[in-house]
Amino acid sequence: MNLLSGDPPRGRALAALLALIVVILALAPFLFPGAKSLNVAATILIYALLVASYDLLLGYTGIVSFAHVMFYGVGAYGVAIALYGLGPGWGALLIGVAAALPVSAALALAIGLFSLRVQTIFFAMVTLAAASAFNVLASQLDWLTGGEDGRSFQVPAALRPGFHLVSGRVFGAEINGRMISYYLVFAACALLFLALLRVVNSPFGRVLQAIRENPFRAEALGYRIVYHRTLATCLSAIVASLAGALNAIWQHYVGPDTALNLSIQIDVLVMVVIGGMGSLYGAIAGAALFVIARNYLQGLLGALSAAAAGAGLTLIAGLLHPDRWLMWLGLMFILAVYFVPTGIVGRLRAEDKGSG
Amino acid sequence: MSALLTLSGVHTHIGRYHILQGVDLDAPEGKTTMLLGRNGAGKTTTLRTIMGLWRASAGTVTFAGQALAPLATPAIARAGISYVPETMAVFSDLTVRENFILAARDGPLDDARLQWIFGFFPALKKFWLSRAGSLSGGQKQMLSIARAIVEPRRLLLIDEPTKGLAPAIVGGLIECLREIKRAGVAILLVEQNFRVAQEIGDEVRVMDNGRIVHEGPMAALAADGALQNRLLGLSLDAHQ
Amino acid sequence: MSAIEKSGDIGAALPRRKIDFAPALLPFLIALVAAPLIGSTSTFVTLTFASLAMGLMLFTMASGFTLVFGLMDVLNFGHGAFISIGAYMATLVFAPLILWSQAGSLGLNLGVIFLAVAVAAIVCGALGLVFERLLVRPVYGQHLKQILVTTGGLIVVEQLLYALFGPDTIPLALPTALRGAFVIGDAAIEKFRLLAVIVGLVIFAGLSLTLNYTKIGLLIRAGVENREMVEALGYRINRLFLAVFMAGSALAGLGGVLWALYREQVHASVGESLTVLIFIVVITGGLGSIGGCFLGATLVALVANYAGFLAPKIALVSNIALMVAVLLWRPRGLYPAGGR
Numbered sequence: 030m031n032l033l034s035g036d037p038p039r040g041r042a043l044a045a046l047l048a049l050i051v052v053i054l055a056l057a058p059f060l061f062p063g064a065k066s067l068n069v070a071a072t073i074l075i076y077a078l079l080v081a082s083y084d085l086l087l088g089y090t091g092i093v094s095f096a097h098v099m100f101y102g103v104g105a106y107g108v109a110i111a112l113y114g115l116g117p118g119w120g121a122l123l124i125g126v127a128a129a130l131p132v133s134a135a136l137a138l139a140i141g142l143f144s145l146r147v148q149t150i151f152f153a154m155v156t157l158a159a160a161s162a163f164n165v166l167a168s169q170l171d172w173l174t175g176g177e178d179g180r181s182f183q184v185p186a187a188l189r190p191g192f193h194l195v196s197g198r199v200f201g202a203e204i205n206g207r208m209i210s211y212y213l214v215f216a217a218c219a220l221l222f223l224a225l226l227r228v229v230n231s232p233f234g235r236v237l238q239a240i241r242e243n244p245f246r247a248e249a250l251g252y253r254i255v256y257h258r259t260l261a262t263c264l265s266a267i268v269a270s271l272a273g274a275l276n277a278i279w280q281h282y283v284g285p286d287t288a289l290n291l292s293i294q295i296d297v298l299v300m301v302v303i304g305g306m307g308s309l310y311g312a313i314a315g316a317a318l319f320v321i322a323r324n325y326l327q328g329l330l331g332a333l334s335a336a337a338a339g340a341g342l343t344l345i346a347g348l349l350h351p352d353r354w355l356m357w358l359g360l361m362f363i364l365a366v367y368f369v370p371t372g373i374v375g376r377l378r379a380e381d382k383g384s385g
Numbered sequence: 386m387s388a389l390l391t392l393s394g395v396h397t398h399i400g401r402y403h404i405l406q407g408v409d410l411d412a413p414e415g416k417t418t419m420l421l422g423r424n425g426a427g428k429t430t431t432l433r434t435i436m437g438l439w440r441a442s443a444g445t446v447t448f449a450g451q452a453l454a455p456l457a458t459p460a461i462a463r464a465g466i467s468y469v470p471e472t473m474a475v476f477s478d479l480t481v482r483e484n485f486i487l488a489a490r491d492g493p494l495d496d497a498r499l500q501w502i503f504g505f506f507p508a509l510k511k512f513w514l515s516r517a518g519s520l521s522g523g524q525k526q527m528l529s530i531a532r533a534i535v536e537p538r539r540l541l542l543i544d545e546p547t548k549g550l551a552p553a554i555v556g557g558l559i560e561c562l563r564e565i566k567r568a569g570v571a572i573l574l575v576e577q578n579f580r581v582a583q584e585i586g587d588e589v590r591v592m593d594n595g596r597i598v599h600e601g602p603m604a605a606l607a608a609d610g611a612l613q614n615r616l617l618g619l620s621l622d623a624h625q
Numbered sequence: 626m627s628a629i630e631k632s633g634d635i636g637a638a639l640p641r642r643k644i645d646f647a648p649a650l651l652p653f654l655i656a657l658v659a660a661p662l663i664g665s666t667s668t669f670v671t672l673t674f675a676s677l678a679m680g681l682m683l684f685t686m687a688s689g690f691t692l693v694f695g696l697m698d699v700l701n702f703g704h705g706a707f708i709s710i711g712a713y714m715a716t717l718v719f720a721p722l723i724l725w726s727q728a729g730s731l732g733l734n735l736g737v738i739f740l741a742v743a744v745a746a747i748v749c750g751a752l753g754l755v756f757e758r759l760l761v762r763p764v765y766g767q768h769l770k771q772i773l774v775t776t777g778g779l780i781v782v783e784q785l786l787y788a789l790f791g792p793d794t795i796p797l798a799l800p801t802a803l804r805g806a807f808v809i810g811d812a813a814i815e816k817f818r819l820l821a822v823i824v825g826l827v828i829f830a831g832l833s834l835t836l837n838y839t840k841i842g843l844l845i846r847a848g849v850e851n852r853e854m855v856e857a858l859g860y861r862i863n864r865l866f867l868a869v870f871m872a873g874s875a876l877a878g879l880g881g882v883l884w885a886l887y888r889e890q891v892h893a894s895v896g897e898s899l900t901v902l903i904f905i906v907v908i909t910g911g912l913g914s915i916g917g918c919f920l921g922a923t924l925v926a927l928v929a930n931y932a933g934f935l936a937p938k939i940a941l942v943s944n945i946a947l948m949v950a951v952l953l954w955r956p957r958g959l960y961p962a963g964g965r
Contacts, residue, residue, distance in 0.1 A: 093769055143949070146956050150700070150912070153772055154904040155948070161901045162945045169938045291897075295780065302773060347788045356784030363777040366770055367763060436857055462859035474854040476847040478962070483843055490859045532858075 032223065034230040038310045040378040047310055050317050054215065058208045059200045065324075071211055073320045074218040075276050080300045081225050081312035082268035088307035089229055090261045091241030095294055096140060096156035099163045100133045100266040102289040104273030107132070109180040109283035110173060117183035126274050130267055137266035141259035164289045179284020188213070188278065214275050221268055226309055228264060237261055292355075299362045305372025314373040323358075327351040389414040389540060389571045390435070395444035397427075397434045404430045406595035408444070412540070412588070417562065417572040419582045419603060421617060422592035428575040429471055431592070432542045435573075436468045437461045449539065463490075467533035471544040471575075475525050475532075477518025481509055484517050488532040495536075502531045505561040523554040530558070534565060541565070541572045547581050559584055579617065583607045591616045648959035652923050659931040667811030672930045678818035680926030681825020682887065684919050686880030687903045687910075688832060689873020695849040695913020695962045697866045699761055700768055703775035704903065705896030706782035707874045710752060711745035711881025712891040713786055716795050718744050726800040734800030738820075738886070745878035753874025757867055779897065786893035794892040797885050821883050828876070832915050845869065849913045849962045902929075905944050909951045911958025920959055924951075 038044045050073075053060065057070035079101055086092045107129025108122060115121035140159065144152045167174045174180065184206075186192055192206035202208065228234050236257055240247040248254055277283045287293075296319065304315020331351040338346035347353070369376055388411035397405040404427050412418040420428050433439045435446055437458040446453040453461050462468070476484055485494060503510040506527040512520060517528060526546055533541055543562075547555045555578075562585050566572060576582045582589070586603035599606070599616055606612060656673060663669045690704045718741040719726055725737040760778050764770040799817055806813040836842035848855045848862055855862050884899070885891045902925060910921025925944055932943040951959060 087769075091769075093772055143952075147908075147952050150694075150768065151908050151952070153700070154908055155952075158901050158905055158945050158948065162942045165941045295776065298773060298776065344788075348785075350788070352792065353784050353788050356781050356788065359777045359780035359784065363760070363774055363781070366773050366777070370770075438853060438857070457861075458853075458856040459859050459861045462857055468857045470854070470857070474851050474857075476850050476854070478846055478850060479843065483847075486840065487843055487847055487855070487860075488858055 034223070034227040036226055036230045036309075038374075040374075042380060043310065043314075043374060043377040046373075046377065047313055050313055058211055059202050062202050064207075067207065067211060069320055069324050071214050071279050073316050074214050075272050075279065076296075076300060076320060077313045077316035078218045078221055078275070079269055079272040080297055080304065080316050081222055081309045082265045082272065083297050084301050084304075084306060084309060084312055085225060085229065085237075085261060085268070086265045087301060088305075088311075089234060089241065090237045090258060092144075092258065092262070093153040094140075094156040094262075095153060095291075096160040096163075097265070097269055097297060098289060098291070098294040099136065099160050100269035101273035101276075101293065102163070102167065103133045103136070104129045104270030105277040105283045105288040106167070106174055106180075106273075107270070108274045108277040109175075109182055112182040112184065112277075113175075113180050117185055119185045122185060122278070126271070129270050129274060133266040133270040134263045137263040138259060141255075141262040144258070145255055160291065160294065164285060164291070167289055168285055175284070177285060179282060179287070181282045184210070184278055184281055210279055214279055217271070217275055221271060222309065222313075225268060229309060233257070233260070299358060299365075301372075302362065303365050303369075303372055305374030305376075308372075308374045311372050311374040318373065323354070326357075327354050330354060330357070388412060389449060390573065391445075391447045392431070392435070393445045393447070395431075395434060395446060396442045397430055397439055398442045399430070399439060404595055405434060405441070408592075408595065408597055410590055410597055410600075412571055412573045414571050415566075415569050416587040417566050417574060417585050418588040418590060419586035420573060420575045420590050420592060421577075421579070421582060423618065424577075426592040427595040428592055429544055430595075432468070432470075432544050432573070432575060435461075435542060436466065465539035467538045467541050469529050469533050469541065469543040469546060471548070473525050473529040475517045475520070475528050477516065479517055480514050481517055481520070481528060482513050484528060484532055485535055488535040491536055498535065502534065505557060505564070506531055523550050526550060526554075526558070530561065534570075537568075538570060541570055541574075543572060544575045545577060546574075547576065547578050555581060579613070645960070648920060648955070651920070651959070652927055655924065655927050655931070659927075659935070662935055663931070665811070667813075668934070670809075670812035671814070672934055673927070674812075674814050674822075675818060676923070676926040676930040678815075678821040678825075678887070678926075679930065680923040681829070682821055682880055682883050683899075683902060683906050683926060684922035685825055685828050685883065686877050686899065687906045687922060688828070688915060688918050689870075689876045690903055691907045691910070691912055691914065691918045692845070693870055693873045694907070696845055696852075696869050697765075698768075698852075699765070699870075700771045701761065701775045701870075701873075702772050702900070703756065703760070703778035703782065704873070704877055705898075705900040706756075706779045707749045707753065707877035707896070708881035708884065708899055709783060709786055709893045709896035710749055711878030712797075712885035712895055713790055713795075713893070714745040714748050714878065715741040715882040715885050716790070716797055716891050719797060726798065729801050731802040734802045735820075737800060738803075738882075741882050742824075742879050745882045746875040749878025749881075750871040750875035753871040754867065756874065757870045761870070779900070783893045783897060790893075794890050797889055797891050799886055799889055817886060821887065824883065828879075829915070829919055836915060841865070841868075846962075901941075902944070905948045908958055909948050911955075911961030913962030914958075914960045917958055917960035917962075 038047050054070055054074060057067060061067060061070065083097050086094055086097070104126070108125040111121045111125025111128065115124065140156065143155070147155065168176055171177070183189070187206055188210045189206040192209070193204065194209065195204045229237070236247065236252050239250075240252065240254055240257055244254055273288060276288070280287065300315035300319045301312065302315075303318060304313070305311030328351070330349050330353075334346045334349035334351065337349055348356070365372070371379070390412040392408050392410040395405050395408040396403065408427070408431055410431070420431065422428050430439065434441050435453065437453065437456060441454050444454070448464055448466065451464060453464070456464075476487070479487070485499075508524050509527060509531055512524065517525065520528065530543070530546060533543070546558055550558070559581060562572065562574075566585070574582075574586070583603065589599070589601060589603045589606050590597050591599040593616075599612075660669050663672065686708055689707075690701060693699050693701055719737060722737045722740070725733040728734065756778065760774050761771065764774055803817045803820060806815040807819070836846060844855060844860060844862070844865055848865060852862055881895070884895065906921040906925050907918060908921075909924060910917030910919070924947060928943050928947045929940055933940045936943075
């Protein structure tokens with residue numbers, strides 16, 4: 030229990046689902062040797078971490094921020110710029126990460142302190158504006174960030190697909206740089222997730238929840254709301270940056286579309302709601318569902334759309350076109366907020382209680 | 386004397402808190418009924434429940450034969466009830482005149498009535514076109530009450546009108562309430578100030594822990610120091 | 626002498642209500658600072674006039690959002706959807722009336738624009754009703770859910786527009802008589818921008834008059850302060866909410882038409898991209914206040930145009946900087962409506 034900081038995923042169905050997801054992810058290179066499937070697995074890992082860091086802010090502290098992707102971008106670009114500028118070495122990688130973290134923390138601090146001055150209502154809107162500005166800034170500083178085109182770079186030798194640790198196949202898969210990369214991402218995400226679990230189950234985490242429930246009472250009890258909220262924002266930002274760094278390492282590429290776009294923020298919102306706010310396990314469930322759906326549902330939509338077009342139903346074909354994936358996502362999202370506000374986690378726990 | 390307003394077994398929950406725990410209350414027509422009790426007894430909650438601002442979780446509220454509990458606040462107000470909240474709730478960004486216009490739901494302001502109101506509260510006439518937010522506390526209280534009587538109503542619910550007011554102003558308030566009563570309006574008045582309660586109250590209901598623990602004519606309570614002490618933790622002598 | 630007269634209450638003079646001038650001077654301050662940096666008078670005039678036009682269009686689009694928030698305490702992150710819808714309505718009206726738009730007659734040109742604006746306003750108002758009932762009503766009082774649900778609504782509407790009209794940008798040509806500019810010296814006053822200014826001022830006047838001189842306006846202003854008390858006075862404020870929401874959506878649609886003509890193109894992403902700017906306008910101006918919204922829009926437009934000319938790379942950032950600076954000075958915005 031200490032590994033999970035005393036916060037197991039209460040509920041048999043939920044625990045089973047999570048265990049399944051984790052096991053599949055752990056064995057992914059051996060279960061799904063194809064590049065696309067491995068990419069899906071790595072994306073799930075990274076998003077799960079990103080969403081968990083966002084849930085720390087949203088679900089546990091009760092802060093709605095639209096600037097979370099900013100921190101993700103800082104981490105990604107930090108690694109990209111370092112590896113691009115300093116060459117593909119482990120040292121450069123570490124420098125990139127080490128440089129990105131303080132930047133994120135500083136931005137988080139600035140936003141946190143600024144939120145003091147303005148009403149909470151404004152906060153969401155202000156963060157949206159800040160994120161947009163950051164996005165534009167990144168595009169403008171194209172000498173540094175590669176502008177609209179982003180940055181392609183090389184990763185340290187051990188992480189490249191061409192690198193082989195062991196010759197031949199082991200359990201049907203090559204032990205190459207790609208697999209090493211994958212397990213690096215897996216290990217990092219797992220560790221950071223467990224660290225977050227520790228944070229939310231610590232006294233600090235309890236105070237955050239108290240503040241979320243009733244700020245006035247928390248303040249009356251003597252907890253410094255400012256301190257706690259700001260620290261939560263900084264922690265959340267740092268983890269998001271690390272998720273961004275991992276994404277950069279995995280993709281060998283960073284660009285505004287993959288690391289800074291508002292649509293990523295929307296995706297995070299969707300995942301956190303679908304998974305379940307206020308429970309870190311929701312991040313895992315939500316990320317898994319979302320990424321799988323996004324990758325494979327688009328294919329499904331394409332097939333349906335073609336069928337409708339063939340039947341002469343042009344309007345329906347248009348609505349079902351895979352490019353309109355976002356509309357269906359949006360609809361599911363709205364329905365989830367109304368009918369499943371506690372997300373997958375809440376649903377599974379409730380059903381367990383009902384049947385148990 | 387028939388009861389204009391009757392509460393029967395009213396319970397109100399606010400979140401997890403069970404504030405009203407079975408209130409049985411009647412306010413007779415044309416009389417001023419005082420609602421007394423310690424802080425936290427549930428007096429304000431009772432008024433708000435009658436007004437529909439908080440939903441009763443059980444029990445019935447009947448006004449002139451009509452059930453109020455299922456109605457929304459605007460409908461309750463339209464049934465002929467005016468509410469003067471503890472916070473006065475004057476619209477600060479609006480002028481005194483505009484506050485009056487809003488209160489005059491059924492038509493334009495009646496000049497005769499206005500003059501009658503100005504008789505009690507000359508300050509309102511003087512600051513007719515000033516922003517209500519710039520009035521003093523006492524003037525805001527006057528405005529709040531005046532708003533409730535801009536048009537004739539059958540029942541006034543008034544929550545602690547004299548709180549924080551200078552004694553001289555309180556005197557004027559009492560005069561005003563007396564005249565309103567003379568006009569045949571029933572008043573349910575929450576008041577902490579026992580002297581005021583004694584001066585204008587016909588009937589008294591005392592609340593404690595979300596229930597009515599005493600009811601009867603005001604005169605009887607006023608004469609019984611020991612009873613006052615037991616119910617309200619004070620005696621008339623000590624309070625003067 | 627009655628007790629009240631004795632108390633000296635009447636004798637005491639009311640404190641003079643300080644009219645808060647400082648914020649209203651900000652646009653002039655900014656213009657003053659920018660003028661020497663810009664250098665040429667004609668450019669300054671052109672830019673300033675362009676700001677006026679942009680500001681009034683932003684005001685039109687943002688006024689609905691700020692009123693809805695001020696009155697209903699509802700954060701409608703999907704407000705931009707109506708801007709997009711309005712823009713597409715313009716294409717629907719312009720297409721069959723292409724002859725009107727291409728004619729040299731100002732009358733016909735204004736006619737087609739007026740029709741487009743009317744159709745956009747009516748359609749968006751009606752859709753506002755649907756939006757409010759379906760999405761907003763179930764989440765009254767829950768800000769977080771409002772943000773989530775209305776953001777979802779924005780995305781769905783945007784995608785729906787792509788499905789219906791295609792994902793490409795649709796060009797929208799300005800009517801003939803409104804192309805070009807009046808040239809005064811070296812300064813260019815674009816004709817369409819002049820129209821936008823006039824329309825914007827009419828709307829501002831209309832909103833102000835309604836708010837200050839009608840009973841409905843009274844109800845809105847009172848409701849912004851204390852919804853409960855307005856209900857306790859016997860008014861069914863829910864209907865008022867709905868009316869305000871529909872009006873706000875209609876105004877957004879109207880603004881969408883103007884903006885589409887201004888940019889001479891229509892694309893569903895316009896709602897999303899303007900959302901940030903509208904937030905900045907509303908936060909800077911103060912939530913719930915028309916005057917504040919007007920001032921906020923003017924400031925944002927001025928900064929956007931001057932910065933766009935002087936240092937294009939930092940144009941958006943400069944607007945954020947404006948917002949941050951204003952909030953540090955006045956945490957609730959320049960002219961927030963009472964209460965909140």
